[in-house]
Amino acid sequence: xxxxxxxxxxxxxxxxxxxxxxxxxxxxxxxxxxxxxxxxxxxxxxxxxxxxxxxxxxxxxxx
Amino acid sequence: xxxxxxxxxxxxxxxxxxxxxxxxxxxxxxxxxxxxxxxxxxxxxxxxxxxxxxxxxxxxxxxxxxxxxxxxxxxxxxxxxxxxxxxxxxxxxxxxxxxxxxxxxxxxxxxxxxxxxxxxxxxxxxxxxxxxxxxxxxxxxxxxxxxxxxxxxxxxxxxxxxxxxxxxxxxxxxxxxxxxxxxxxxxxxxxxxxxxxxxxxxxxxxxxxxxxxxxxxxxxxxxxxxxxxxxxxxxxxxxxxxxxxxxxxxxxxxxxxxxxxxxxxxxxxxxxxxxxxxxxxxxxxxxxxxxxxxxxxxxxxxxxxxxxxxxxxxxxxxxxxxxxxxxxxxxxxxxxxxxxxxxxxxxxxxxxxxxxxxxxxxxxxxxxxxxxxxxxxxxxxxxxxxxxxxxxxxxxxxx
Numbered sequence: 001x002x003x004x005x006x007x008x009x010x011x012x013x014x015x016x017x018x019x020x021x022x023x024x025x026x027x028x029x030x031x032x033x034x035x036x037x038x039x040x041x042x043x044x045x046x047x048x049x050x051x052x053x054x055x056x057x058x059x060x061x062x063x
Numbered sequence: 064x065x066x067x068x069x070x071x072x073x074x075x076x077x078x079x080x081x082x083x084x085x086x087x088x089x090x091x092x093x094x095x096x097x098x099x100x101x102x103x104x105x106x107x108x109x110x111x112x113x114x115x116x117x118x119x120x121x122x123x124x125x126x127x128x129x130x131x132x133x134x135x136x137x138x139x140x141x142x143x144x145x146x147x148x149x150x151x152x153x154x155x156x157x158x159x160x161x162x163x164x165x166x167x168x169x170x171x172x173x174x175x176x177x178x179x180x181x182x183x184x185x186x187x188x189x190x191x192x193x194x195x196x197x198x199x200x201x202x203x204x205x206x207x208x209x210x211x212x213x214x215x216x217x218x219x220x221x222x223x224x225x226x227x228x229x230x231x232x233x234x235x236x237x238x239x240x241x242x243x244x245x246x247x248x249x250x251x252x253x254x255x256x257x258x259x260x261x262x263x264x265x266x267x268x269x270x271x272x273x274x275x276x277x278x279x280x281x282x283x284x285x286x287x288x289x290x291x292x293x294x295x296x297x298x299x300x301x302x303x304x305x306x307x308x309x310x311x312x313x314x315x316x317x318x319x320x321x322x323x324x325x326x327x328x329x330x331x332x333x334x335x336x337x338x339x340x341x342x343x344x345x346x347x348x349x350x351x352x353x354x355x356x357x358x359x360x361x362x363x364x365x366x367x368x369x370x371x372x373x374x375x376x377x378x379x380x381x382x383x384x385x386x387x388x389x390x391x392x393x394x395x396x397x398x399x400x401x402x403x404x405x406x407x408x409x410x411x412x413x414x415x416x417x418x419x420x421x422x423x424x425x426x427x428x429x430x431x432x433x434x435x436x437x438x439x440x441x442x443x444x445x446x447x448x449x450x451x452x453x454x455x456x457x458x459x460x461x462x
Contacts, residue, residue, distance in 0.1 A: 010190040020330050023337040037338050044327045054218035
């Protein structure tokens with residue numbers, strides 16, 4: 001994954017959480033539900049890919 | 064011949080002779096603080112005692128009777144009291160016992176001040192992007208931290224500030240590091256302060272008031288992992304999260320990749336089954352609506368069908384019962400024949416009608432002189448009502 005393709009991991013994860021919470025509602029619009037489900041699937045795929053491809057970086061700071 | 068000196072001159076000369084810095088090792092006794100400003104204590108060994116004096120501003124180390132210390136100071140005879148004492152500039156604790164005592168003293172002080180309060184501990188970011196690490200670059204502690212972090216997680220940036228974790232410079236470098244992370248725009252989500260285990264003397268910096276206050280003052284949440292499981296430091300108590308080891312600090316700051324992925328799968332599964340459930344529910348709702356609508360329509364439809372069926376059966380019934388109906392018609396004919404008024408007239412009755420053809424049921428309906436028709440079994444006549452009284456008169460006249 002290149003730098004410009006880098007996703008904001010934490011933000012994407014929060015998006016996913018929002019979707020999960022959205023589905024907790026009693027009444028949901030099915031069409032919107034399908035959209036959200038697709039979005040959730042996409043986020044999960046992205047997060048997994050990110051974890052697989054990225055490495056931790058160590059940067060030494062100078063005071 | 065010795066010169067004759069005034070007291071002031073004598074003391075001045077003595078102070079000149081004894082001037083200089085000394086390091087004296089001994090045990091503290093009679094420790095007291097006067098007016099919140101002046102510190103007095105005795106420094107003693109088995110055979111001798113010397114008075115010591117310091118100001119609370121110059122001596123930040125907390126002291127207590129029984130502590131073994133090394134005192135850096137200069138001797139002085141005081142003008143006003145004539146007392147001899149050592150003016151203390153610096154005190155260094157000697158031996159584990161003193162360190163332990165000093166540690167407990169400071170711990171109590173900071174605890175009372177609220178530095179360890181549970182309610183000021185902050186929640187760490189679940190998925191940090193940047194982690195600030197204050198550690199010695201070549202230490203096993205930092206090595207362990209990175210190793211565990213790599214095992215568990217990917218994609219974070221570790222910003223390391225290499226510091227001395229023991230010795231003279233440690234306190235200064237560690238506090239400066241906290242200051243750096245909190246004033247520079249490094250945007251770290253969490254700060255990790257780590258070092259390996261050691262004696263109380265080794266951990267002195269982590270037990271110092273300055274480091275404790277630096278941890279306390281950090282705007283960025285702090286995880287502190289010092290030494291082994293059993294070790295504790297004041298920095299630990301002040302930190303937002305205490306890690307038992309540097310490895311444990313890595314476990315605290317990032318989740319485990321495998322746990323996280325199974326959580327992701329679970330989330331997806333959850334929204335999928337939720338979606339499925341909602342679709343099923345919707346389907347049931349539609350089916351139910353359909354049933355309701357059709358059951359409402361079904362009643363009149365059924366009525367219609369029954370009517371149609373019944374109607375279809377009419378000709379069949381008619382056909383089947385034709386003879387019955389014929390017999391019925393014949394007997395009805397007979398019946399009608401019997402009740403036909405014409406038949407009655409044939410038996411000798413007659414009907415009176417007015418000129419409009421209406422049946423006259425009472426003589427009062429007719430005025431004298433009005434005409435009417437009398438209908439017999441055979442033929443009619445036109446008649447006139449005459450005055451019966453006049454008639455009888457006529458008859459009287461007649462007879």
